[in-house]
Amino acid sequence: MTTLLGPLADDLWRVGHEDTTGNPWIDAHSMALGLSAALLGELWLGRHVRIGQGRLEVAVEQPLPVDGLGESIVRLLAREASDFTLVSWLTFLARDSYEQVTRRMAEAGHIAPQRRGLTGSAWVATKTPEALAPTLLLRYRLGKGYPLVRYELALVGLLSACGLEKALLYAATDPAVLRERLAEWLRWPDMPPALVDLLKHTSAAAGRAVMTARTRA
Amino acid sequence: MSTSRSAARFSVADALRANRLGTSSLVFFAVAAAAPLTVIAGGVSTGYADTGFPGIPAAYLVMAVILLLWSVGYTTLARHIVTAGSLYAYIARGLGPRAGLAAAGVALLAYPVMHIGLVAGFGAVFTEVIAVVAGADVPWWVGAFAALAAIAFLGTRKVDLSGWVLGVLLLGEVAVVLVYDLVMLTHPHQGHIAAGPLSPLHIVATAGGFVALVGVTASFTGIELPTVMAEEAKDPRRTVARATRVAVLVTGALYAGSAWALTVATGPDNIQTQAQAHGAQLIFELVSPYVVAPLVQLGQLLFLTSLFAAALAFHATAARYLYALGREGVLPGVLGAASRHTGAPARASLVHSLIAGTVLVGYLAAGLKDPLTHLLFWGTVAGGFGVLILMTATSAAVLAYFHRTPFTGETAFHRRVAPAISGLLLAVVLVTSLDQIPILLSVDADSPARWLIPGGYLLAALTGLGWAIRLHQARPDVLAQVGRGADTATAAVPAHL
Numbered sequence: 026m027t028t029l030l031g032p033l034a035d036d037l038w039r040v041g042h043e044d045t046t047g048n049p050w051i052d053a054h055s056m057a058l059g060l061s062a063a064l065l066g067e068l069w070l071g072r073h074v075r076i077g078q079g080r081l082e083v084a085v086e087q088p089l090p091v092d093g094l095g096e097s098i099v100r101l102l103a104r105e106a107s108d109f110t111l112v113s114w115l116t117f118l119a120r121d122s123y124e125q126v127t128r129r130m131a132e133a134g135h136i137a138p139q140r141r142g143l144t145g146s147a148w149v150a151t152k153t154p155e156a157l158a159p160t161l162l163l164r165y166r167l168g169k170g171y172p173l174v175r176y177e178l179a180l181v182g183l184l185s186a187c188g189l190e191k192a193l194l195y196a197a198t199d200p201a202v203l204r205e206r207l208a209e210w211l212r213w214p215d216m217p218p219a220l221v222d223l224l225k226h227t228s229a230a231a232g233r234a235v236m237t238a239r240t241r242a
Numbered sequence: 243m244s245t246s247r248s249a250a251r252f253s254v255a256d257a258l259r260a261n262r263l264g265t266s267s268l269v270f271f272a273v274a275a276a277a278p279l280t281v282i283a284g285g286v287s288t289g290y291a292d293t294g295f296p297g298i299p300a301a302y303l304v305m306a307v308i309l310l311l312w313s314v315g316y317t318t319l320a321r322h323i324v325t326a327g328s329l330y331a332y333i334a335r336g337l338g339p340r341a342g343l344a345a346a347g348v349a350l351l352a353y354p355v356m357h358i359g360l361v362a363g364f365g366a367v368f369t370e371v372i373a374v375v376a377g378a379d380v381p382w383w384v385g386a387f388a389a390l391a392a393i394a395f396l397g398t399r400k401v402d403l404s405g406w407v408l409g410v411l412l413l414g415e416v417a418v419v420l421v422y423d424l425v426m427l428t429h430p431h432q433g434h435i436a437a438g439p440l441s442p443l444h445i446v447a448t449a450g451g452f453v454a455l456v457g458v459t460a461s462f463t464g465i466e467l468p469t470v471m472a473e474e475a476k477d478p479r480r481t482v483a484r485a486t487r488v489a490v491l492v493t494g495a496l497y498a499g500s501a502w503a504l505t506v507a508t509g510p511d512n513i514q515t516q517a518q519a520h521g522a523q524l525i526f527e528l529v530s531p532y533v534v535a536p537l538v539q540l541g542q543l544l545f546l547t548s549l550f551a552a553a554l555a556f557h558a559t560a561a562r563y564l565y566a567l568g569r570e571g572v573l574p575g576v577l578g579a580a581s582r583h584t585g586a587p588a589r590a591s592l593v594h595s596l597i598a599g600t601v602l603v604g605y606l607a608a609g610l611k612d613p614l615t616h617l618l619f620w621g622t623v624a625g626g627f628g629v630l631i632l633m634t635a636t637s638a639a640v641l642a643y644f645h646r647t648p649f650t651g652e653t654a655f656h657r658r659v660a661p662a663i664s665g666l667l668l669a670v671v672l673v674t675s676l677d678q679i680p681i682l683l684s685v686d687a688d689s690p691a692r693w694l695i696p697g698g699y700l701l702a703a704l705t706g707l708g709w710a711i712r713l714h715q716a717r718p719d720v721l722a723q724v725g726r727g728a729d730t731a732t733a734a735v736p737a738h739l
Contacts, residue, residue, distance in 0.1 A: 052585030108255075117257060188580055208571075212719055225726075232569055235580045235587055236562045237471050 027176045029159055032092065033070065033183070034063035034126045035135065036159040040184050040192050044156035047139065047147035050192040053123065055231050059187030060126050061118035062227040064098060065111075066179045069219055073099050074106075076219035079226060081106045081114055094129050111226050164197055167206040179220055181210055186228040268468040268485035269492065274412045275464030276493050277552035278419050279545045282500045284363050287524040288619040289457055291517035293681055296510050297444025299502035301454040302461070304442050306494025308667045309462055312633055313490055315640035315661030317483040318652050320469040322643070328563050329466060329632045334725030336639025340710040342725045345635050346567060347706025348699050352628025353560035356460055358598050359621025360553035362605075362613035364389045367522060367546055374542075382613050383606055389550055390599055393557050397591030399584050411547045418541045419496065423503040425529045431509035439505045440498065453678040455671045459626035459633075461497055464555065465489050470562075504528065521614065556625075557594060564590035571720040572713065623682055624695050630672055631699060637665030 029036055041056050042049050049056055065081070068074040073090055075082045083103045089096045098118070109117070127148055130136045139149040150156030163181060166173060173181065184193060185207065193207070194200040211224075289298055316332070323335050330349055334342020368385030372378050427435070438444075445451035468485040507528045508516040520527045522545075530538045565587035568577025581588035610616055644650060644657035680692045713721040 049582070051582060052580060054585050055580060120257065191579070208719065212723075232566065233470065235585055236565060 027162075027174050029162060029176065029180075030135075030155060031176070032095075033067045033176065033179060034060050034122070035130050036180055037063040037183055037189075038126055038130060039150065039156050039159050040163075040180070041187075041189055042148070042150075042156075044150055044153050047136075047149035051188045054119070054234050055187045057119040057123045058115060058227060058231050058234065059183055059189065061115050061122040062186065062223055063179075063183050064094065064118060064122060064126070065114065066183060066220075066223060067092075067095055068099060068102075069223065070176060070179065071095070074102060076111065076222050079111045079222065081111055092129075094125055111222065112230055115227060115230050160193060163193060164203060167203050167210075168197075168199060170206065173210060175217070175220075178210060178213075178216065181207065182216075182220060182224040183227065185211055186224050187231050263471065263481075265481050265485045265488065268471060268481060269488045270409070270412070271471065272464035272467045272485065272489035273416075273492055274408060274551065275467055275555035276461055277415070277548045277555070278412075278496060278500075279415045279541070279548035280360065280363070280552045281461045281497055282419060282504075283522050283525050283541075283545050284367075284549065284614075284618060285457070285461065285622055286497070286501045286504065287517050287520070287522055288614060289454065290504070290513045290524075291521065292615065292619060293454065294514035295444070295448060295451065295454050295681075296439050296505065296513060297441070297448055297451060298454055298458070299439045299498045299505070300442050300444045301451070301458045302494050302498035302501060303440065304445055305455055305458050305462065306490055306498070308664055308671075309465065309490045309494075309633075310487060311660045312637060312664035312668065313465060313483070313486040314656055315637055315664065316466075317469060317486050318656040319636075319640045319643055320482065321479060321652075322647070322650060328470070328559070328566060329636055330563065331566065331725030333632070333635045333639045336641075336643040337635065339721050339724035340707055341635065341639075343572065343710040343713075344703040344706040345632055346563060346572070347702040347704075347709070348628050348631050349563050350560065350706075351698060351702040352625045352632070353556050353563065354594060354597055354601075355621050355628070356463075356625030357553055357556040357560060357594075358601050359618045359625065360549055360556060361386050361389050361393070361598065362602065362617035362621070363522075364546065364549040364553060366614045366618070367542075367549060370523070371542055371546055383602065386602060386613070387599070389553060390595060390602065392550075393554050394592060394595035396554065397557055397561055397586065397595065398581060398588040399586055408551060411544065411551065414540070415544045415548050416496070418537070418544055419500055421533070421537070422525055422529045422541065423500050425532050426503040426507035426525075429532055430506045431512065434509075435506050436510050437502075438510055439502050451678070452671055452675040453623070453682050456626045456630055456675045457623040457682070458497070459630050460622045462490065462493055463559070463629055464493070557591070557598075560594045561587050561591040564593060570724055570726075571717065572709070572724060620683065624698070627672070627675070627695050628699055628702075630668055631703075634665055634668040634672060637661040637668065641665065 037059055041051065041059065051059075065074065065076070068090065069076055071087075071090055073084055073087050073095070075084060081102055083099060083106055085103065089099055102114070106114075127136070131138075131148065135151060135155060136148045137151050138146045141147050159180060163177060165171075166177065167181075184190065190204075190207065194203055197203055286298055289295070295301075319332055319336070323332065328349065330342050330346040333345040362382070365382040365384065365386030365388075368388075369380050369382045372380045372385075430436075445455065465486050468482045468489065471482075504525060505513045508524075516528075517524050526538050526541060529541075564573060564577050565580075566578070567573040568575055568579070568590060570578070577587075577590045577593060579589060580586065605613070605617065638661075640661040641658065644652065650657065676696055679695055680687045680689060683689075683691055683694070685691045710721060710724075
């Protein structure tokens with residue numbers, strides 16, 4: 026089991042923002058896609074949904090997630106999962122995944138708004154060790170060549186899919202080794218097929234979002 | 243209970259649809275990338291002047307038909323492969339990563355060449371406009387480098403293709419072109435409307451016919467855009483295919499019609515002399531006796547913006563290739579990163595602009611002085627040659643992919659007949675046009691210069707192939723993943739590819 030705080034989307038948020046300033050490492054849309062994939066990843070890890078062949082299926086025999094955000098997503102999926110593809114769900118959830126995850130973290134007291142300049146504000150972690158934990162833990166385990174558990178593998182895959190590798194490698198002592206280990210894990214032949222599917226579709230969606238240069242409302 | 247169920251159902255589908263594009267929007271993007279006035283005032287006129295080939299309208303019609311068939315196979319494959327890639331990704335998935343990288347090499351020659359040509363064309367037209375408006379004598383390269391710099395900057399931001407500025411300009415362009423066409427068709431030379439130039443027989447009967455087909459291909463390059471934007475589509479399965487077809491038809495009809503209208507106004511026998519006399523100003527000269535001066539000036543201005551928009555579109559395509567290749571690790575990963583603030587492929591964009599700038603500087607340093615012919619016209623035809631190669635390879639990739647993959651639910655027409663016929667026709671066009679390249683370049687039939695275009699692409703393809711071989715030795719995992727993306731049908735990808 027991982028020692029990370031979780032849940033998955035929260036940890037992705039932590040990797041995606043600088044600990045002291047709250048500045049994001051990537052653009053908002055890529056982050057939103059990553060978070061939306063992470064929310065689905067949470068449900069997959071909790072065995073609430075099954076992912077395969079570009080589609081989602083709710084495991085109706087499972088109890089609903091304890092987390093409010095997860096529960097609302099599962100309810101929605103239970104009604105409509107069969108009508109839409111995984112990519113559609115990623116896009117749909119990405120509309121407000123950023124706001125939802127930020128709100129969830131704020132309500133749990135992990136982040137708080139901080140004044141910035143004259144009129145702006147940014148969300149910053151309330152406890153720096155918490156904020157740094159995912160990045161440092163992944164760096165440590167990758168650097169030492171330790172095995173990753175499913176949760177950590179999902180996190181690593183997601184941050185890679187939405188372009189957050191630079192956050193992981195920034196100011197690391199041996200970025201080349203980290204990059205190599207990261208690449209090895211991403212092509213691990215025993216990666217659960219559901220995770221493979223989720224990561225590939227997220228990666229494709231994130232890439233296309235950059236390439237089509239459409240601004241989003 | 244059931245009302246709340248249907249209400250919720252309404253909301254998800256609605257929410258997905260709200261920010262999505264319908265067929266008409268996708269068609270719009272495709273046509274915008276094709277830039278009507280650039281093609282008609284710039285490309286077609288210079289084509290008539292340079293080659294004297296009267297069947298350019300026919301070339302548009304014939305190419306439109308071939309591309310309609312081609313788009314069937316292409317959009318069918320795109321439904322099965324979810325990739326953040328361009329044409330090379332589809333070729334890689336169908337024919338293997340080595341073929342994919344060879345294709346990427348071809349693309350990285352074709353699109354920059356067209357971009358440079360259009361930027362140079364912008365500079366040349368800019369000079370003329372400034373001469374009329376301000377009486378100043380500005381060298382063409384001033385406008386060219388200004389456009390290059392502006393495009394380089396825009397590429398680092400997220401320049402929204404759906405931006406209303408570009409939209410209004412495009413609608414203006416199309417409206418102006420339609421008005422001009424009407425004027426020209428209602429004032430035929432010596433009162434006689436000759437439909438001869440529309441006859442497809444010109445392609446086979448007249449010298450230069452097949453190379454004209456190559457030349458017109460560049461005008462159609464927007465048609466791969468709806469597929470790239472598939473996630474944005476309301477109903478990806480149908481909208482994308484429909485939008486691609488409509489884009490081909492609209493583009494083909496508009497260009498064929500306008501190119502024909504030019505010959506009607508001058509008389510088919512005089513088109514070459516007239517085009518040589520007036521160059522890119524031909525269409526404006528022909529309509530100015532019959533329309534109010536402001537309408538002609540508006541056309542001139544829209545011609546300028548059209549060149550800019552077209553150059554921007556090709557720049558975006560080239561940057562997309564660089565970004566996608568960087569993302570996959572084929573090219574340095576820094577190219578594959580999106581800008582932190584705007585989410586645009588900024589580095590890829592700047593690298594491409596740098597290359598284009600270097601080529602322009604080289605052209606100037608070589609003391610050459612005819613950017614409209616050398617860079618714009620030859621560049622567009624050379625680029626069209628490359629795009630044709632890519633399209634032919636894509637048809638082959640479609641055939642190969644569906645041959646290997648059973649139970650896809652696609653009809654034989656979609657996965658075999660259409661790609662086979664279109665691939666064959668495109669290959670015929672390519673091979674037959676090789677003979678006719680001297681006509682295009684205005685050199686002797688046995689001059690070694692005629693190998694410049696095919697030779698350049700062969701070199702580009704070999705470079706891509708060489709890169710693939712090097713990758714196979716250094717990073718075989720990267721090579722195996724080229725163009726992979728995600729499959730909608732199967733989660734596991736065949737190991738041998």
